[in-house]
Amino acid sequence: MIKYLPYQFLIIVLIISANTLVAQSKDEIQQKQRSSFSKISKSSYQAVNEAKIKLEEAEKLFKKEPEKALDLVHDALLIAIRDNYLNEEADAYRLLGKLNFNLNEFGLSYKNYVKAIDIYNKLKLASNRYKYYSDILFDIFYNTGKAAELMNDFKNSTYYYNYYLKEAKNRKDIDAIVKGHIALGDIYFKEKELKGAQINYQKALEIETSRDNKQGIVIANLKLGELENEKNNTKKAIEYYRSSQSTAKQINDDQSVNQAYNDISNIYETQRNSSEGIQINQEAIDFNQKRNNQQEVAKSNINLANFYIQEDKNKEAIQTLQNSIKITNKTGDLENKSKAYEALSVAYGNNGQESEAMKKYKEYLILEDSIYKLKEKQLKDQNLKGEMLENAQNKLSLLEKDKQLSEKTIELLRQEKTIQDAFINKQRLLTYSLILGIIILFITAFLVYRSNKAKNKANQLLVLKSLRAQMNPHFIFNALNSVNSFISKSDERAANRYLSDFSRLMRDVMENSQEDFISLSKEIDILSMYLKLEHHRFKDKFDYSFDVEESIKTEEFLIPPMLIQPYIENAVWHGLRYKPEKGFLTVSITEINKVITVIIKDDGIGRAKSQELKTENQKIQKSTGIKNIDSRLKIIADIYKAKLDVKIEDNQPSGTIVTVKIHQENFIKTEL
């Protein structure tokens, strides 16, 4: 793994640098965002409260001081727009719409209502206060429709009323449903779409009748009466008016009663049906005198007088009108007074009293003039207010433009952020793919490393197979030589015995050469056979002893085959063979704590001297036995993690001691 270290270092550096890159760009963006929004989000809690309080105050001052209320709403709107409080902004527009409506500025009212609706709709969808906002919207729909209607924008009016009606039906709010139908009916009526108007009015009447709402019935009947009148179905119209009237009487709705009287009277007037006209107006006068509605009495008197004039009953007319003037003098009702003088002038004229007629006419003109002046003053006031509102509205639109501009800036910032985000994502992707690549690299490296290791192991096993259990060919040929010598001596018995021993040894060696480990008992068999044969060749050179500790369970211990034999061979060939006198070889096997110790001890000439004795020509030939065993030990230690100690030292006074220690517990064959 050491050779991968430089890569690891490189990779770590790469990862760190990529991370810092990403972190840096993140910081930059956050800083940008902070600087662009800091103006807005300053003490936001205070600002929103301020706007709310101003709106509440404006609502309170709404009726009494509309101008002051208007100022407050503007202030609140300013805050709301600046700080982007949508809820407060919408509230402000709604209040503004309401204020404008009350000041009869229906166009402005409509505009503000529409703005409010716009924002509320957004809030309804975005916030979790769905019901709250739909309630508000429901109210505004009607008001918006009304504002549109009053500025004669019937199309938009119909649009909003329809919305209102639909919502009312959804809510099963019957009052609202009726209100909606009446409103729509009015629009159709104004647009002369009488059929549509009739359907709506009748729907309203139907609902009101079914729930026995008297007031509603009164209104619906009045509306239907007007409709029939418009269609010139006077008879039907009068029926509706009468019906409305009788219900109105039940609930003391004098105004509606009089409305009906007035409408019926008008019909008769158009028809020039004076007898019916006189009758209905006398009925009205009776009713209103009972109710002490002086103004209505005066009005009905004028109507009555006009019918008298039609019938040429000028005296009755004059009397009635004077009565009427008396009443209007008390009530100060200039309009009716004026009408009365006008009619009186006609009546005097018809009666031949020209100068009286002229006097009354002058009186009439004076009254008309003062009425005109009064109206003019009212109009002036109205215009003044209108101007003021117009200015306020202009200020508002400036504000809105400002807001749109800032929205654009925000949008730009947002876009910038998206681009930055994309950049970050790209970088992140790059980092991730880099990391992924590195991981893949690691895995590959690991796999290659592992497969190499496995291959190595396989190779080593192969090498081990070829190395293990190789009897020195010298030994084999020499053994055969021995047999040959018996043959040459015609010693049949000895030749046979030697050959049998040799065959047995070769068989054991060959059988066990396939194993990496054999039992100690088997190895002992092989060694004793080998010793016997070697000793036979060098009887004159050495004697030997082979001791195995009796307590060792030789069947249980495992040992690599032919591990010990080469050491014995060396002892004989390089030690004992050169010794002038007879030497002695000791092979002993002992066990302590699962460690098998094999000692091969000879009193030959020793390693140093043996090497010394070799001539240059002899050194060319190498001892393969020990080299072979070294390779085997290395590979066995590698593959099986086995521990094999070999110690070679000099014996005293001469010779060599080889100690082989085999740590038993380690011989666990590992799978490849």
Place this chain on the structure above:
Amino acid sequence: MQLKAIIVEDEEASRTTLNNYLTKYCKNVTVLEMADSVQTGLIAIKKHQPDVVFLDIEMPYGNAFDLLESLDKVDFEIIFVTAYRDYAIKALNLSAAYYILKPIDIDELVAAVTKITEQKKGGEDIFHTKVLMDNIKTNNIQHKKIVLPQMDGFEVVNVNEIIRAEANDNYTNFYLTNGKKYLISKTLKYFDELLTEFDFIRIHKSHLVNLQYITKYVKGKGGQVRMTDDSYVDVSATRKKELLERFK
């Protein structure tokens, strides 16, 4: 013709084996002494002036070559005895020396003795022992000699005189730098093994060439090489790569 013989062999069993077989199967050989080492062998040789020495190659306290190096002149024939084919065999083959392998094959022993007997009868020089000695003494690979056995005798040439060898059934034709051509009674394979260490290369089933005498390579499936004697020799496709590697 009687031959005086000495056996130099460290192992007692081997000595007796050889002695027994010679007594039984080679009646014209008289073993005068059996030595068990190089030292005792030298003494015995000087003492008996033998016609033939049976010499074990590997012995303690010095081997067969040590013994030969200790002699001023070799005026006897040697039959080497060795346990198995090792490095020494090449040297022996180069000089066409006689040797027998242990365990001793009686037929081989008889054949070797017969050849030596005939040689002695013909009064020929014992030159292949000289060649062997020369080859042992010189370390310069280019100065080594090879003995080429012919039908009627031996030809001794310097290894670096050989341009190429060509198979001819069980014989081999040798082409030398002096323009001479010899028909040798051994297979090309035999010489291939002997001469590879002298920068010879087998470029074809039938051709063994001395690398230093190649003058040109002609491209082809296997191609051809031109030698210094202007002869063209085929290169087989399978050996082409090995040849070209040598010139890198």
